[in-house]
Amino acid sequence: MIGNPVLAASGVTCLYGSRTGCADVSLEVHPGEILALAGESGSGKTTVLKALSGQLKPAAGRVLYRDAGGAELDVHALTEGRRRLLMRTELGFVHQNPRDGLNMAVSAGANVADRLLSGGERGYGRARSAALDWLGRVEIPADRLDDRPGRYSGGMLQRLQIARNLVTAPRLVFLDEPTGGLDASVQARLLDLIRDLVATLKLAAVLVTHDLAVARLLSQRLMVMKEGMVIESGLTDQVLDDPQEPYTQLLVSSILEA
Ligand SMILES: Nc1ncnc2c1ncn2[C@@H]1O[C@H](COP(=O)(O)OP(=O)(O)O)[C@@H](O)[C@H]1O
Numbered sequence: 001m002i003g004n005p006v007l008a009a010s011g012v013t014c015l016y017g018s019r020t021g022c023a024d025v026s027l028e029v030h031p032g033e034i035l036a037l038a039g040e041s042g043s044g045k046t047t048v049l050k051a052l053s054g055q056l057k058p059a060a061g062r063v064l065y066r067d068a069g070g071a072e073l074d075v076h077a078l079t080e081g082r083r084r085l086l087m088r089t090e091l092g093f094v095h096q097n098p099r100d101g102l103n104m105a106v107s108a109g110a111n112v113a114d115r116l117l118s119g120g121e122r123g124y125g126r127a128r129s130a131a132l133d134w135l136g137r138v139e140i141p142a143d144r145l146d147d148r149p150g151r152y153s154g155g156m157l158q159r160l161q162i163a164r165n166l167v168t169a170p171r172l173v174f175l176d177e178p179t180g181g182l183d184a185s186v187q188a189r190l191l192d193l194i195r196d197l198v199a200t201l202k203l204a205a206v207l208v209t210h211d212l213a214v215a216r217l218l219s220q221r222l223m224v225m226k227e228g229m230v231i232e233s234g235l236t237d238q239v240l241d242d243p244q245e246p247y248t249q250l251l252v253s254s255i256l257e258a
């Protein structure tokens with residue numbers, strides 16, 4: 001990897017049978033940086049995120065992750081066990097639908113503590129107090145700790161999912177439309193929370209969004225996807241203020257009109 005990116009993907013192509021999910025995607029994510037992937041529904045954003053995070057094996061291309069010890073790991077060449085451990089510790093993944101990222105059968109507190117325990121923490125008491133601390137940081141009241149997530153609102157579910165991911169102090173977090181489907185006011189508060197956490201923890205993140213306003217607020221760099229390919233990329237402000245591709249111009253003008 002050139003420089004010191006925490007993640008570097010080259011030529012990543014993913015297929016679903018004969019359908020292309022994404023084609024020839026290359027990118028780097030540097031420590032402390034938020035990279036946004038934007039594009040309309042079906043443009044391949046989630047597919048790229050799954051390939052980057054090791055959940056979907058590309059038909060071609062490579063994903064390299066630099067781990068906490070400085071070793072370069074080929075994410076898709078790891079054994080299943082090592083890949084899973086990485087996912088439970090150094091990497092986080094906040095799903096678009098919180099139900100995909102949470103265990104709905106156990107309490108909110110257990111959702112957070114369990115990730116620590118499955119990542120190797122042996123002290124149950126320590127896991128529980130770390131869970132408590134994190135639920136406080138995402139503004140979930142202590143008296144809701146023992147509730148099952150099914151009783152939470154959409155915004156709370158997303159905050160719980162964030163706590164569950166961040167409790168292991170990951171170095172790189174993947175966020176798939178983290179504020180999609182929420183009311184505007186709930187969305188604004190969640191975006192503030194994400195921005196504060198990412199800055200405080202100096203996290204690197206790949207953020208998927210179809211909403212360019214979200215990309216503007218959170219990311220330093222932006223890649224625009226269309227039909228599985230990256231068609232434009234650069235500094236977020238530059239791309240949004242002066243889009244070069246007609247498709248990006250269309251996306252930008254449609255948020256201005258919205
Ligand atoms: N599990 C799947 N099986 C078949 N096709 C899929 C599957 N998931 C996604 N696709 C297709 O891959 C393309 C990219 O989808 P996706 O990555 O989900 O886009 P986005 O997240 O930008 O909405 C679309 O054409 C979609 O229909």
Ligand SMILES: [Mg+2]
Nearest residue numbers: 045046047096
């Ligand atoms: Mg998607």
